[in-house]
Amino acid sequence: MSEPSSQELLRVADVTAGYGAGSRSARVLRGISLAVSPGRTLGIVGESGSGKSTLARVMAGQLRPSHGAVFLGGRDLGSLRRQDLRRARRQTQLIPQDHYSSLNPRMTVGETLAEAINPRRSPRRGDRARVNELLETVALDADAGRRLPHEFSGGQRQRIAIARALAVQPQLIIADEITSALDSSMQAEILNLLLRLQRERDLGYVIVTHDLSVAQYMCDEIAVLYLGRIAEHGSTRLLARPAHPYTELLRDSIPDSSGRMLTELPHTVAAEPGDAGNPPSGCPFHPRCPHGPQVVTDRTICGTSLPPLQLAGEASVIYAACHFPLSRATA
């Protein structure tokens, strides 16, 4: 990939990350390279075990990768001193998945927002105007600032979390599964709000989700993760014509009203996804792949050699890590 440019908000280069140390370490992400520019939205799509939440934390500067580099605004996080690191972290805000535990239950919303605006000192009177401005941005009343988090509904808390992220005035927002606990109406509200803010402020977004429909709705560019590696990466159009069999499986698993989803797939697909810390040899998807060695027996290379991420699409620029990417005929 090319050198990081200062135009980009974020770039992760060949990042490997995990938890634990020594013999008890578990590598959850391997070899991830992605970038986000202002005004653009990158979607990270994957199921549980794909490592997407870990990637979100690495991107936010909260987790240090064991290999590879994270560049925020063109500057390598690993090389920064504490003060610069703190400043760099403020450029990127992570909105975590759990909206219950993302707000201090004993601080009023106003205090929480004021603290986010100015972390180094206690809130002052002048902050109130700014707090109200923030609340208005996320369509909440000014008197919400005086209330405690438990007095709000789930969707409202989610909006408060967004306000908090905005308070820091970041350039990049990483949203980790922020709508999965909400019903469809609330979800639609939040997504539309995010789109509006992006248009107004030229923000960059990273949307981490398992829901392909949400990814399609929000994103310009999508990276599909499987067991810690990128399976496919390219513009959102890849969802309509996937090159990687896993993306195809994901797409075909979405229940849409047509009931098409109910068609039986080859028995291999019933196999469980593996463990990211101990992935299968070769291509991590090969034990489940409906086009892989379980079904087409002479494709033994899938079980022995890890496919590199290479250009696979024909019309659009799509990268897929697959020895036998799906062509237009089979998509």
Add this chain to the structure above:
Amino acid sequence: MIARRGRKLPAVLIAGAALLMVMILVAAIAPILWGSKAAALTSDIRLGHSARHLLGTDSLGRDVFYRTLVASRLSMLMALLATALAVAIGLILGAGIVAAGRHARATGGRVIDLLVSYPPIIIALAITAIFSPSRISVVGAIGLAFCPQFARLGNTLAASVSAKDYVTSTRFLGVSRVRLLSRHILPNIAAPILVLASVGFATSTIAISGLSFLGLGVQEPSYDWGSLLAAGLQDLSVNPIEATGPAIAILLTGLGAGLVGDGLARYWEPRLPGISAARAGKRRPRPQPQGTGSPAHDGDNTGRDRTVAEVRDLRVSATGERGGVPLVRGVSLDIGAGEVVGLVGESGSGKSLTAMALARLLPPGLAWSADRLVINGMNLAAPGSPPARLATEVGIVFQDPTSCFNPALRIGTQLTEVLRVHKKVDRKTAASMAVAGLREVRVPAPESRLSQYPHELSGGMRQRAMIAMALLTEPALLIADEPTTALDVTVQADVLRLLHRINTDYGTAILLISHDINVVATLSHRVCVMYGGRVVEEVAVEDLRAGRVQHPYTKALLAAAPDRSAHRVTNPLRPLPGRPPRPGQIGHECSFASRCPLVMAKCRAEAPQLTTHGSGRVACHAVQIPVAVGDEQ
């Protein structure tokens, strides 16, 4: 700050606080008022109860009653100091460790664990051994002895709080450590600490009195309840009443503080589900059949081939302090043999309760009634417990595969239980049936699963095992309550395919509940949409897929759910304004009125009934076009 608005203070809290207030008052004024009386030596040695000496006299002729009262000040003061010492040191150490670096956390935690496991009284004795017994040493001894408990509590609480997202994100904002501790960690652990502190006060009182009792606490000429009690014990065979004074004083203080602690705990912590129901419910959940339908015709087989389930006017309400809050308000539906009926609605719409009521599985604390509730020929609306046949003819699949299996029992035991208990199948046959069932649902290596525990299976496998368990008795109806919500997308698709196969291969009827209209539309033959405790529309799935729906809510649901046709610029999602109503807020009006784009005056006055409309049913005034032209608003 910590108070919850509108909640009453528990009675125990008030009682305990009152008791303590009295004791504190006595402690404050007794030495002033009765000091001389308490010290007066008389020649009435070891007398029992009399008018002049309420609690008798001791070996030096002193009045025990007054001595007890005067001793309150010393006893309670020492206990207060000891508790304060324990809380302050323990809390700061325990919570402070968490805010410090990683190494401090590990070693600090170990040290605390070590100290906590040592009985406090022995630590206190050790400290008393170092510094000769006196008032001060006993306060210090007890205070330090209880430090580890508070340190541990402070540590655990602070650790759990600092693992929360809001602390992590605040830390990354660059907030100072002091502020982190004082504004974020400490306020959130204050409640349990205060509860333990009040219990600690009771324990300190008792412990200090205990040490004095042993002669290792307060020394002559000072005296506290413990030393009074020791003197009483010596004279126990001669003049037993001497011991009662101090004993009662110690008890009352301990009780008062304990009640305060208990009361605080109840006030702050969320109630356990059983408690509120038990305390508030006056009626036990019992069905009240009304009118239509012949009573208790168990074994009526005539309807069996056509409808598996018949429900008429099902109502469920909460028996809470606010009086019967209706949660399900008159639901009627039918499920035909081999039919898949989907029940869709937002959270709070009453769909899960409807399903649970059908299966007679409502938790305690809810009352229900139905005009008619017949499943596979069993009249479930009859009073009394449902027939055991219900367990074998209706299978249930719950939402969360993690928590629906008993973690202490093996899978095999749980799977075969119904067969063995109700159908008297022997162990070997049941086991082989279970293995066959697991194989049917495509759980790999089914034989080995029987001896495994639930946590050894992945989420998808557990859900499939749940389905297998429900199917083992070949039920006529399967009730699946949000069976795929907790699962990954690909696993969800698998489970839906499985359910589809069960329906087509075995003809099992399915009641599928979900908040996701796409999930429901994929699998069902017919879909019922619920809102605010009522069914607002019933539609064939072909009509749903084509968008031929009538009720404004159903239309809005379809418009809000993102699917392939949605596009952020050209075809944005259209969310519903407002929020779903709380169960207590709905009156006689249409529950959707406040959010409905077609709302009319009539909607706010009267709830619409479910009436036939085309091939389905709708409950909406705007849609139900009146037949006569003259009927207009």
Add this chain to the structure above:
Amino acid sequence: MLAAVVLLTFMIVRWVPGDPARNILGLTAGPAQVAQVRQELGLTNSIWQQFGHYISGLARGDLGRSFVNQQPIAQMIGQRLSLTAELAISALVVVLVIGFPLGILAGWLQHHGRARGFGFGVATGSSLAGALPEYITGTLLIFVFALTLRVLPVQGGPGFTGMALPALAVGLAPAAVFTRLVRNETVSVLSQEYIATAMSKRLPGIRLILRHVLPNVATSTLTLGGLLLVALLGGTVITENVFNISGLGTGIVQAIVHDDYPAVQGILLVLAVIAVVINLSVDITLGLLDPRVLSKRPS
């Protein structure tokens, strides 16, 4: 952990102000005599020498000799330990026998909202009983059973009659607390989803409780039961003094009063070791009982 305990115990006793030699000889002894006794007791050696001496003695099982009566400490502890152990274990039996059945029953009734009078009675009763310190309970029991009814002895001792009152005195309050604990755990287990699953199977009530509820209640309460045993150990200290039982409790009190440092040290050490051993056993037992702890496979 044990090493820390040993070191701590040693240091604590050495910090005591005062002069043991003088305590033994009395105030009238001359300085030369005091110095000689100090030398005999080894107090003139450096602190490290004393510690080394102590450790080597420990290795041999020799805990030194009492300052007061020159008897070997190890022997004295051995004699007293059996009585203390008997008392502690009897008290534990009291706690379990009262706590489990009563607690589960109360929990079941509370969850189903039945027999509220009984539930209230248990709650109040356990609050009251839980606030009773063991020395008050002991005094009361002595008064009722020993002095008034004369069915049991005033002085405690080995055997059923000797241990009955002391065990009750030590165990009553913890039993009350344990009952409340078991009740809360039972209510919590009963509201779990897997109980709803079990109820959907329409099993007979007994089977439900024994097969589904009890195992889950047991694992969480037994941990606390083990810790309770350690706390009971503390309770025995005072109760032994009430009933005049020659256990470690009376031993340590006498030792403190007489400034008998080796005895204090020895008893503290033994008690610490017992506490550590019990905690270890609880951890191991919990690992055996709870299948989740055993298998490290991810769920």
